[in-house]
Each structure stands twice: as C-alpha cells, then as structure tokens.
Amino acid sequence: MKSRANAEEQPPKPPVGEPDRVPGFARPFVAVMIALMLACAVFVWEPWPFTSFRLFSNLRLDHQTAWSATTVDRAGNEDPYPLGAEDHGFRGFPFTMVEFTSAPAERQDELCRLWVEAAPELVGRDAVAVRIYRRSWDLSSRAGDAALPGERTLEYVCRPSGVTGGS
Numbered sequence: 016m017k018s019r020a021n022a023e024e025q026p027p028k029p030p031v032g033e034p035d036r037v038p039g040f041a042r043p044f045v046a047v048m049i050a051l052m053l054a055c056a057v058f059v060w061e062p063w064p065f066t067s068f069r070l071f072s073n074l075r076l077d078h079q080t081a082w083s084a085t086t087v088d089r090a091g092n093e094d095p096y097p098l099g100a101e102d103h104g105f106r107g108f109p110f111t112m113v114e115f116t117s118a119p120a121e122r123q124d125e126l127c128r129l130w131v132e133a134a135p136e137l138v139g140r141d142a143v144a145v146r147i148y149r150r151s152w153d154l155s156s157r158a159g160d161a162a163l164p165g166e167r168t169l170e171y172v173c174r175p176s177g178v179t180g181g182s
Contacts, residue, residue, distance in 0.1 A: 018072075023040050025059070050064060052065060052158075060076060060124070075154070076154075077153050078151065079152055079153070079154060079162075080149060080150065081149075082108065082147060082148070083095070083147075083181050084130070084145055084146065084148070084166070085146045086138050086142035086144070086145055087142060087143055087144040088141065088142060089141075094138055095138075095143075096130075096137070096145055097129065099138055101111065106127070112147070113114050115171075120177075122175055123171075123177070124176075126162050126173075126178075127171070127177055127178040128143065128173075128175060129174030131143075131144065131174060131175050143174065143175075144173060145172075145173040146169055146171070146172055147169075147170055147171040148169055149170045150165060150168075152164060152166070
C-alpha cells in the first residue's frame with residue numbers, strides 16, 4: 016500500500032478523454048497563418064512559403080512559347096511594354112492573347128486601341144504603335160545555366176486605328 020506522502024508528490028492525472036492544454040501562442044499563430052493565406056489568395060500575393068508552386072505544378076515541355084510586347088515611339092525606337100506585369104500591366108496577358116488570336120477583327124481592334132492608349136501610363140511616354148511578338152525557345156538549348164533566348168517573331172502591330180498583321 017502506498018503512503019500518503021507518495022500520493023501527494025505525484026501530479027494528478029487528467030481525466031480520460033480530456034486533451035492536453037494547447038500552448039497559449041498556438042491560437043494566435045493559427046489565426047495569423049489563416050489570415051495570411053486568405054490575403055495571399057485575395058490579393059494574388061505570393062511571398063514564400065505561400066506561393067502557388069506553379070513551377071512544380073505546371074507541365075514544362077522542352078519547347079516553350081510566350082507573348083511579348085514593345086512600344087514604338089515616333090522615331091521607331093522600341094521599348095519593352097509591361098502588358099503582363101502584375102503591378103502596372105493588364106494581368107493575365109497570356110490569357111488575353113489566347114482570346115486575341117481567335118477574336119473577330121473588331122475585338123482585336125478594340126484591344127489594340129486600348130493597349131496603345133494605355134502606353135503612356137505604363138511606359139511613361141507616348142507610343143505610336145505596340146508590336147506583339149511570339150517568342151519561342153527550347154529549354155534544352157542552353158548557355159551555362161540559362162536557356163538561350165530563341166526566336167522572336169512579329170505577329171501583330173497595334174496602332175490607334177486598329178491591328179495589322181506582323182509586317
């Protein structure tokens with residue numbers, strides 16, 4: 016039989032089925048994490064570790080294609096046009112180009128006029144035209160750790176009057 020002194024020294028056992036107490040910092044930590052995940056989803060903000068992991072979730076083939084755009088000033092100089100930039104451009108430019116390539120001429124003209132009119136705000140100077148290029152490259156063609164730039168083909172020229180083919 017145990018002595019009364021021994022029984023007083025042992026901590027009482029929690030009742031069966033009662034969970035251990037959660038640390039005090041756990042609930043605020045979980046609340047902050049959930050708030051950050053919601054903010055990332057709502058504002059399309061992707062700081063690590065809240066990224067959408069597109070690098071690993073999309074199939075990457077050797078042959079890659081993409082769209083790029085440049086503005087053209089009165090002297091004929093080209094500058095990159097950040098149509099796809101998330102901060103200042105039209106988000107979803109690759110998706111817009113999928114629509115653009117199959118759209119009727121009226122819709123293409125409408126988008127072209129919009130891009131030419133928006134150029135001063137996005138690039139900081141007037142543009143007489145916007146040139147849209149289709150870029151293609153092979154990931155296996157490399158120079159050190161980087162893929163070679165590949166080819167750039169002029170597909171469309173946007174002017175205030177509308178779109179023309181890549182001539």
